[in-house]
Amino acid sequence: MTKKTIKINFDTGWDLAPAPESTSHIQLNEQYELFIGGKWVKPSSGKYFPTINPATEEKIAMVAEANEKDVDKAVKAARKAYTEVWSKMPASERAKYIYRIARLIQEKAREFAVIESMDGGKPIRESRDVDVPLAAAHFFYYAGWADKLDYAFPNRKPQSLGVAGQITPWNFPLLMAAWKIAPALATGNTVVLKPAETTSLTALKLAEIIQEAGLPDGVVNIITGAGETGAAIVNHNDIDKIAFTGSTGVGKIIQNAVAGTNKKVTLELGGKAANIIFEDAVLDQAVEGIINGIYFNQGHVCCAGSRLFVEESVYDIVLRKLKDRMESLIVGNPLDKNTDIGAINSKEQLTTINNYLKIGKSEGAEMYQSNCVVPKKGYWCKPTLFTNVSQSNRIVQEEIFGPVLAIQTFRTVAEVIEKANNTPFGLSAGVWTDKGSKLFNLSSQLKAGIIWGNTFNKFDPTSPFGGYKESGFGREGGLHGLKPYLKF
Amino acid sequence: MSRLEILKTYKIYIGGKFPRTESGRFYTPKNGTTPLGNICLSSRKDFRNAVVAARGAFDGWSGATAYNRSQVLYRIAEMLEGRKAQFMDELMQQGSTKGAAEKEVHASIDRIIYYAGWCDKYTQLFSAVNPVATSHFNFTVPEPTGVVSVFAPEENSLIGLISTIIPVIASGNTCVVLASENKPLCAITFAEVINSSDVPGGVINILTGTRKELHSHMASHMDVNALFYTGNDKKEILEIKKLAVDNLKRVVVKDFVTIYSAEHDSPYYIEDFVEMKTTWHPIEKIGAAGSGY
Incomplete structure (x- = not known):
């Protein structure tokens, strides 16, 4: 018996004309410094590395490489901001800052989408319709939690942890930064975030927004670099919380490194769904x-x-x-x-x-x-x-x-x-x-x-995300995403 | 002529049966200078057998209805209540005063009742329906983590055992527990209670022996999903945490010194050993904008 093959012919004789999104309205520097204590500071090593457009192999910008000293500076800035400003601020005020970030991302959505696609290679349709709107939505969602934590955890007196060290992957650069920063700020923590070395730009643009939003200096610090920079964050003594999204291999190295400390950890690792x-x-x-x-x-x-x-x-x-x-x-x-x-x-x-x-x-x-x-x-x-x-x-x-x-x-x-x-x-x-x-x-x-x-790859700020077994632990998103940033 | 007393042989509890340790070894913990008995010195192989039993029991126990698990836990308390005198005797053999022994047994029974009540309630406490911005129904529920290694507290050997095992199994986990090394009597007698309480074989497995010998195996076994450690031995804790990394076991460390306080009556001990699962499904909104799929 011959197998029935029904081949659908998609060839219409018409080719889609190119419809490129314009890059004319984006603003990028030739070189990016580290965002520490509300200011752009040069890396103490003086080293920079290029960030490449993977679709053209062309350099887009140079990005600073943070070493241990820079990490220490960033953690000190975050600690100072935590003890002197952020932890003392009424939660409702904290919320308003986070709302501002959400709004600014929405206002600059197109710029973010274009840069995300240039820096990471993802289709503009996805960065425009998924990454950027979800990032804004994430800030918007968690902003509202800031002054309502007692309702999320009744009778448990939720308290912030202190300084969170956060390491994000290159697949959803801005969105992962939002997943990390938004709940951390809402729960009253301050942040040192390191984006992946191949896709630093939207996190650095987010730093500009954070500046524009007037967040107190040092509440969010964004430093760039590769694995060694990440290791310096993980091993820093004055960090209370590590949140990592990336490979299961690196997740295990992190878990091993913090075993003897009191650092709380959230790991969002690999999968094979x-x-x-x-x-x-x-x-x-x-x-x-x-x-x-x-x-x-x-x-x-x-x-x-x-x-x-x-x-x-x-x-x-x-x-x-x-x-x-x-x-x-x-x-x-x-x-x-x-x-x-x-x-x-x-x-x-x-x-x-x-x-x-x-x-x-x-x-x-x-x-x-x-x-x-x-x-x-x-x-x-x-x-x-x-x-x-x-x-x-x-x-x-x-x-x-x-x-x-x-x-x-x-x-x-x-x-x-x-x-x-x-x-x-x-x-x-x-x-x-x-x-x-x-x-x-x-x-x-x-x-x-x-x-x-009957669906797949759907995401939402209200929906908890995280794995069983070796895919990690802790949840990001939703009410459940607050807990990893709190103690009771 | 006075009657010769029958001495009890204390054995371990694996998969609903009471084997001796496969190693054939024993140790003799003492109260002062009085030996408590010849206790099985469990081996790595015993632990591995117990994990196989615990894994085998997981689907049935986690798949049982919450109402059923609740009743089984309640049944444990009923059985314990009927054997109060025996547990008090053993606690006194291990050095408790009569008053302390009675307090410990009563508190243990009450704590089981407390957790029996949570079996069909904690899910509602930790679940959520999430208002996503697309046309989907989305909800999050807790599920048991799997097989749990439990290090029961060294002191307060009965209520310590209860306080570590019961919240772990309440949600449907199964466990392998290492009893108090120097006060193991109640743990084995408790196994007899479990065995007559409709708890399926393999849900709770109880070993006796030394932490020194077993802790690394309990932390490194690749088919164990979580680990509940009680105590404050910093070196041991570090070692356990590092060994647990290999398959990313969830590690919970508690220093159970205030074992009687109300803080140990808490659904958050159940929460420590569950995983949150979020499910999405499209809602068809005829005529509305946007496809749910």
């Missing part, structure tokens, strides 16, 4: 969910749906639809409003992803990539999927952090639950079915902090 498609799902929606799950932000998402489980009876049709849909994805200039998949964040990350593609093939999996043409310059990876993979393959077990999907099939509910949970991670999972009771069965049995039922 199962996205489970049942035969009774609305398949076209499920295919959209798969695409969004793994190709959103080039797959640079800790909660990406990187393991797809398809019920065997619909495997052929889902795979067909998925490949068709992949063909329609536009890969290219992040600033083009039609772009679906932008540039890989850095050369280093592209090497990591390409290495996994090799591993996948050498382990016997079958690789499929869409037929798109990628630009010559810049760092690109075509949307990729692997079939014929097994549970023990490295591309199934390890976090790739790229647009790479590994597809497996299943026959029974028990089997897919077993397979989905068979990972050290536990950040998120997706379930697609039209049957409510099945959905609730799965959602209660999957060991993950976020379950998306």
Whole structure:
């Protein structure tokens, strides 16, 4: 019997004209200093490093490299601001400052979106519609909590911790800064934040907003640098709280480093989410969910749906639809409003992803990539999927952090639950079915902090985010996101 | 002629059974100079067996209804109430005065009742429905973390044991607990209470032995999800925290000195051993702007 193949022809004979977002209205310096104690100060090492546009490989600006001395300066500024100003201020006043930040981000939304896409490579559609509005919403949400903490934790006398050291990743630079700073400020802490070294710019622009908002000097300090700068924050004696989002490997190093201290820690680490498609799902929606799950932000998402489980009876049709849909994805200039998949964040990350593609093939999996043409310059990876993979393959077990999907099939509910949970991670999972009771069965049995039922990769400031098992601990977002910044 | 007394053999409790330690070893804790008995000196292998039992019991116990767990906990208290005299005897053998022993047993029973009441309530306390700005229904609920290693307090061997085990299992976790090293009698007798209280085998596993030998295994085992340490041995705490990093166990350290105070009656001990799960689902709003999917 020959297999039925229904190939959808997307070729209309019409090509989308380029629709690039203008960069004329953004303001960037050629060189950025460290934001410490409300002022821009030069790094004591005198060193700067370039931040690169991954879509063009061109330098955008130079960024200061903070060393131990600079970290110490920033922590001292944060401590001073905490003891002298921020902890004494009425909570309702604190709230008003945070509201200001939210409003200023909204006012400058387009500038932030463009810079985010230039610096990190993500499509402007995502930075404009997801990253920036959610960042503003996060500040807006937590601002309101500042003077209501006693209602969140009745009879527990919530108190701030002091100085929070915060380290953010490169996949959602501004949004992660918002996730970190907003709850810390609302709960009365002061902050030393270090953005990832490949994507420092929007955090530095946020520092400008913080200045513009008139926040007391030293309440928020933003210092740039790579791993060593982060280590200096983690190991600083006068920090009360470490909040880290990044890889599970680094998370463990941090946890080990603070073991002998009283520092409180929140870790948001890696993931290898199962996205489970049942035969009774609305398949076209499920295919959209798969695409969004793994190709959103080039797959640079800790909660990406990187393991797809398809019920065997619909495997052929889902795979067909998925490949068709992949063909329609536009890969290219992040600033083009039609772009679906932008540039890989850095050369280093592209090497990591390409290495996994090799591993996948050498382990016997079958690789499929869409037929798109990628630009010559810049760092690109075509949307990729692997079939014929097994549970023990490295591309199934390890976090790739790229647009790479590994597809497996299943026959029974028990089997897919077993397979989905068979990972050290536990950040998120997706379930697609039209049957409510099945959905609730799965959602209660999957060991993950976020379950998306008939949807995927949705975020909201009111919705707690964080993992089970080796995906970390503590929650960010919602009422639950306040607790990691408080003592009782 | 006076009757010859039957001496009790104290054994460990794994998976609802009372084996001797696989190592065949024993130790003899004393009250002053009086030996308390030949107590199993549990080994790493015993601990590993206990983890297998605890993992095996997890799905059933965490999947039981909250009402059911609540009643099972209540049943533990009922059984303990009926055996007060035996526990008081053992506490006195271990050096308590009669008054102190009675106080400890009463407080232990009351504390179980307290937590029995939380089983079907803590979820409402820690849950949330989150008003997201898209067309989704979104809610957050606590779920048990998994298998928990418990280091019961060295002093107050009965109420210490109760205060560490009961909040851990109230939410559906299962545990492997290392009893007080020098005062282990009540722990084993408590296992007999559990065994006749409808607590499924494997939910609570009780080992006797030394922290010195077992603490590193309890902290490093890759199928243990969380760790409840009581005490203040700084060196041991540091070691445990570092070993726990490998699979990111949730580590809770408490110095249980004020064991009788009301602060130990608290749902926050339950909260220490749960994970928050957030679920999203689209709401179809016909005619409204924006797709929920």
